[in-house]
Amino acid sequence: MQHVRPGYAARALIASVLGYAMDGFDLLILGFMLPAIAADLHLSSTQAGSLVTWTLVGAVMGGMIFGVLSDYFGRVRMLTWTILIFAVFTGLCALARGYADLLAYRTIAGIGLGGEFGIGMTLVAEAWPAAQRARVSSYVGLGWQLGVLAAALLTPWLLPLIGWRGMFALGLLPAVASFFVRRRVEEPALFTERAARGMPKAPLKLLVADARAARASLGVAVLCSVQNFGYYGLMIWLPTYLSKNFGYSLTRSGFWTAATVLGMAIGIWLFGVAADRFGRKPAFLFYQAGAVVMVFVYAHLSAPLALLVGGAVMGVFVNGMIGGYGALISELYPTDARATAQNVLFNIGRAVGGFGPVAVGALAARFSFGAALGVLASIYLLDIFATLFLIPERRGAVLE
Numbered sequence: 297m298q299h300v301r302p303g304y305a306a307r308a309l310i311a312s313v314l315g316y317a318m319d320g321f322d323l324l325i326l327g328f329m330l331p332a333i334a335a336d337l338h339l340s341s342t343q344a345g346s347l348v349t350w351t352l353v354g355a356v357m358g359g360m361i362f363g364v365l366s367d368y369f370g371r372v373r374m375l376t377w378t379i380l381i382f383a384v385f386t387g388l389c390a391l392a393r394g395y396a397d398l399l400a401y402r403t404i405a406g407i408g409l410g411g412e413f414g415i416g417m418t419l420v421a422e423a424w425p426a427a428q429r430a431r432v433s434s435y436v437g438l439g440w441q442l443g444v445l446a447a448a449l450l451t452p453w454l455l456p457l458i459g460w461r462g463m464f465a466l467g468l469l470p471a472v473a474s475f476f477v478r479r480r481v482e483e484p485a486l487f488t489e490r491a492a493r494g495m496p497k498a499p500l501k502l503l504v505a506d507a508r509a510a511r512a513s514l515g516v517a518v519l520c521s522v523q524n525f526g527y528y529g530l531m532i533w534l535p536t537y538l539s540k541n542f543g544y545s546l547t548r549s550g551f552w553t554a555a556t557v558l559g560m561a562i563g564i565w566l567f568g569v570a571a572d573r574f575g576r577k578p579a580f581l582f583y584q585a586g587a588v589v590m591v592f593v594y595a596h597l598s599a600p601l602a603l604l605v606g607g608a609v610m611g612v613f614v615n616g617m618i619g620g621y622g623a624l625i626s627e628l629y630p631t632d633a634r635a636t637a638q639n640v641l642f643n644i645g646r647a648v649g650g651f652g653p654v655a656v657g658a659l660a661a662r663f664s665f666g667a668a669l670g671v672l673a674s675i676y677l678l679d680i681f682a683t684l685f686l687i688p689e690r691r692g693a694v695l696e
Contacts, residue, residue, distance in 0.1 A: 307481045308423040309432055311372075312416030313439035315379050318470040319409045320443030322386055323351065326402075327532050328451040328550070329460040333398075336460065343395050345653070347402050348532060352650040354406020356643045362411030363639025367499045370483045370491070371419040371635060374411060379470050382408030386467025405467075410646070413440075414638030417622030422484035422634070426692045427572065430579075433622030434568025440618070441561040444531070448554040452547045486695060490631045502633035503640065508688075512628045515686025516641045519580070520621065522679040524642075524649025526587065526614055529672055530556075532653040534607075537665045542598070552604055559608030563616025571620050575691045576627075579620060580683045586613030587676040595669035627690035634695075 326348060334344040358378065366374040385405035392398035416436050424432045455463060483491075490496070504510040534556065535549040544552065563583070571579040590610040597606045621642060629637040652672075659668035 304482065304484075305420075305423040305432075308419050308484065309435060311375065311476070311481045312412075312420050312436045313442075314476075315375060315412040315416055315470070316436055316439035317443035317446075318379070318467075319382065319412055320440035321447045322382070322405070322409065322443070322467055323348075324444045324447035324531065325451050325463050326351065327535065328447070328546075329455065329463060332455065332460045337392070337394055337398065339395055345657075347399060348653060349650055350399055350403045351406040351409070352528070352646060354403040355410030356647040356650070358407030358410030359414060359639040359643030359646065360410075361407070363414050363636045363643075364499055366411075366415050366418065366635035366639070367496050367631075367633060371415050371422070371487060372481050372483050374635075375415045375419065378408045378411035378415065380408070381405070382412070383468055383470035386470075387465055389467070390461040390464040410643055411639060414640075414642055415635055417638050418626065418635040419481075419484060421622055421626035422486040422631070422695060426694060429626065430571035430576070430620060430623035430691075431568040433626070434564050434571075434619030436622055437564045437618040438561055441557055441564060441615070445554055445557045445561065448550045448557055452550040486631050496632035499633040499636035500640070502629065503637055509629075511686050512688060513637070513641060515682045516621075516625060516628070516637075517644045518682035518686070519617070519679055520642045520645025521648035522645075522675050522682075523615075523617055523621075524645045525652040525655075525675060526591070526649075526672060527618075527652070528649045529652030529656040530591075530610075530614060530669075533656050533660070533665070533668075537660075537669075538603070541665055542600075542603070552607060555604050556607035556611040559611030560615035561611075562608075563612030563614075564619035566612070567616045567619035568623075571623060571691070575689050576620060576624050577683055577687060577689050580617060580624075580687070581680060583613050583617045584676050584679040584683065587617075587679075588673050590614070591673035591676070592670055595666045595673070624687070624690070626695060627693040628688070630696040 330344045330347070333339065362374050362378055382405050385401045385408065389398055389401045389405070392401060417433055420432050420436055421429055451463065502509065503513045534553050538544040538549045538552050567579055567583060590613050594606045594610045597603050622638070625638050625641060626634055656668045656672065659671055
């Protein structure tokens with residue numbers, strides 16, 4: 297039986313949202329800062345791009361490590377450590393003297409970044425009642441979008457003033473949040489009750505414990521892979537797409553990108569509402585179909601207003617689905633393996649998603665950015681098949 301403590305539930309939600317917002321801010325400012333970093337440290341385009349890739353590699357490693365540790369030692373304890381690691385090593389990036397040390401700092405910061413999403417989603421799912429589970433899980437996803445939106449709006453203004461080193465120094469601020477998390481949020485009752493019975497039994501094995509679990513795990517891995525591939529493929533290249541194809545300045549590219557991010561935020565919120573009301577599978581299928589259509593349509597837009605509005609609508613569908621993973625995964629796995637499932641499956645998707653910017657860049661170089669976006673639209677068809685045939689409906693399930 298899941299126990300709900302209203303004051304605790306709100307604190308758990310705030311902690312999870314703050315952690316994920318900091319991650320989103322950090323990753324997008326890196327995209328905006330790459331030209332300045334490359335010029336200052338004399339990096340090749342390959343070296344500059346690898347800073348994003350290795351941040352994601354670190355995130356995958358961190359997600360898998362901290363997901364398992366969270367099922368063993370606690371959600372709040374591991375969330376605190378992930379925020380602290382992320383903050384300290386992002387701050388150290390400001391002191392980088394060359395490619396090698398900057399790459400090391402980015403990779404370790406990524407390890408902290410990778411753990412926060414799944415642990416935060418688990419913490420919130422275990423703290424809130426079943427009827428609101430998808431909605432509050434979507435708020436954690438909104439945290440990332442708030443961070444990304446802040447980055448899109450603030451970076452064009454701050455970067456000329458404090459430079460890329462100053463922007464990385466801002467990454468030390470999340471260290472303060474880690475103290476807030478540790479002091480104000482205790483472990484959820486579901487975890488403490490399970491911990492009283494002893495250590496969990498091989499959380500990773502529970503992801504494939506039987507045919508039902510293995511099928512669900514495959515389905516969720518596909519959904520997370522498409523989600524991350526599409527998201528990173530779009531967001532890393534969108535400012536460049538607007539600049540090179542339409543001659544937009546850094547400020548204008550940032551504003552148009554912010555419109556897409558705002559659409560994503562609206563889509564995440566609406567997804568949580570829809571998933572609680574109509575079920576997880578209907579919400580996913582509707583958004584996946586919308587993503588196929590809107591990415592293809594956006595690739596053929598050229599007028600400024602059309603790009604602004606079309607980008608926002610595309611954002612609703614492309615990233616709105618992030619609002620559903622927390623509730624979906626939490627309902628598919630027991631407390632012994634819930635954080636492991638959240639972080640391992642999502643970070644498998646993040647590992648695949650790391651190839652998104654590479655694939656979009658390669659297609660854009662060979663053909664055009666428009667053609668690359670058109671191809672990107674087709675991957676959401678795979679999402680639809682996985683949802684139809686691999687994912688069970690578990691809306692309202694009591695967490696075990």
